[in-house]
Amino acid sequence: MNPLTERAEKALSQHDLCDHCLGRLFARVSTGLTNDVRGISVRMALNVELALEDKDPYLHRSSCYVCEDIFDTVPRFAQAAAEALSKVEFNNFLVGTRVDPLISEREEQMWSIVGQEMTEPIKAELNQEIGKALEKLIAKPVEFKAPDVVALVDTRFAHVEIDVAPLFVYGRYLKYSREIPQTYWPCRTCKGKGCQKCNGTGKQYQTSVQEIIAGPIMRAAEGEEHFMHGMGREDIDARMLGTGRPFVIEIRDPKKRLIDLKALEEEVNASGKDRVGVIGLRFSTREEVREIKLASPDKAYRVVVAHHGKVNKERVIEVFHTIDRTCISQQTPSRVQHRRADLDRQKTIIMAELESFDQETMTIFLRTQSGTYVKEFVHGDNGRTKPSLSELFATPLEVLALDVVEINDNTEV
Numbered sequence: 001m002n003p004l005t006e007r008a009e010k011a012l013s014q015h016d017l018c019d020h021c022l023g024r025l026f027a028r029v030s031t032g033l034t035n036d037v038r039g040i041s042v043r044m045a046l047n048v049e050l051a052l053e054d055k056d057p058y059l060h061r062s063s064c065y066v067c068e069d070i071f072d073t074v075p076r077f078a079q080a081a082a083e084a085l086s087k088v089e090f091n092n093f094l095v096g097t098r099v100d101p102l103i104s105e106r107e108e109q110m111w112s113i114v115g116q117e118m119t120e121p122i123k124a125e126l127n128q129e130i131g132k133a134l135e136k137l138i139a140k141p142v143e144f145k146a147p148d149v150v151a152l153v154d155t156r157f158a159h160v161e162i163d164v165a166p167l168f169v170y171g172r173y174l175k176y177s178r179e180i181p182q183t184y185w186p187c188r189t190c191k192g193k194g195c196q197k198c199n200g201t202g203k204q205y206q207t208s209v210q211e212i213i214a215g216p217i218m219r220a221a222e223g224e225e226h227f228m229h230g231m232g233r234e235d236i237d238a239r240m241l242g243t244g245r246p247f248v249i250e251i252r253d254p255k256k257r258l259i260d261l262k263a264l265e266e267e268v269n270a271s272g273k274d275r276v277g278v279i280g281l282r283f284s285t286r287e288e289v290r291e292i293k294l295a296s297p298d299k300a301y302r303v304v305v306a307h308h309g310k311v312n313k314e315r316v317i318e319v320f321h322t323i324d325r326t327c328i329s330q331q332t333p334s335r336v337q338h339r340r341a342d343l344d345r346q347k348t349i350i351m352a353e354l355e356s357f358d359q360e361t362m363t364i365f366l367r368t369q370s371g372t373y374v375k376e377f378v379h380g381d382n383g384r385t386k387p388s389l390s391e392l393f394a395t396p397l398e399v400l401a402l403d404v405v406e407i408n409d410n411t412e413v
């Protein structure tokens, strides 16, 4: 007898198996076949050999020992999944299954009889078979890597739970206001519950870039909660200009995902008006959130600095000429010291340029390495940043206004 038919006989002489459960014992023997076809072939090969020896064939007569013929119910599982999925919008899906532990137990028992090396668990086959049936039923494809929705079928009760993946939307934002933070800030006093201090809003700031952009997207997607993943952030009192800052908005539990981002972009820009703008909304992925969090782009700033008439223009131009990928050392700024570790960071000031100069103030264009504390580079933070412009000009300097004018993340806008 050949080793495969011998293996099949070992199994079938103990228990009556359906073609699926027989075929799964040979799942890794050949690819491109379904398990039931494998089961049919190996049973036929075995029965031919037995017939030559004048012995009785192994036919599947009663109920399958392992699965009790659960595969006959696949169309019903698919139907139940389709019904559950009809409540949400999605482009693709994946099926997961829960099986009766007794089935898994009996399956493992078969493995101990014939050996586990060529087998595949029943869950894998059920996922695949229900998935195929569902693809036909709803005309949408199975997606393994990042499905929009997972239908979890409990095969004991044909009950289906659905798990909807968050919706991710990429864009670049502009902030024209010096009064709103990037993300939602819960009230410091009540931590978001709502108290007298925050007028019951639960918020430290009335609104945020996140709320202005994510609010309309979440309403369109009929989601439950939103998060903002920005490529860094600027201070509340700094504007974000130029081509904006990349971000991804994450909407949890969206019921709709075929939303019109062009229309939403217009809606955000209309309601954001002189506070927040948005460019280039498009669908994104969890993967892109990771990339955005890991990015460390150079940035350019425009800073209005008060010098109180203590420096002259020629000296400023002269000093700025010497700034060319200049390394500075920054100890954690005193203003954020209470929430960040006190560290020394080496940062590079790529270039500095004087844009305008008058008796009291000057406007400076600065290009710096990611993570540079620009205000501190100007005023020196009591010697915690070295060198600083204040130190180089030997006079106290004061930052009057700061704008981020460029995030150099190498994407075309």
Ligand SMILES: [Zn+2]
Residues within 6 Å of the ligand: 017, 018, 019, 020, 021, 022, 064, 065, 066, 067, 068, 069, 070
């Ligand atoms: Zn079976």
Ligand SMILES: [Zn+2]
Residues within 6 Å of the ligand: 187, 188, 189, 190, 191, 192, 193, 194, 195, 196, 197, 198, 199, 200, 202, 203
């Ligand atoms: Zn409060």
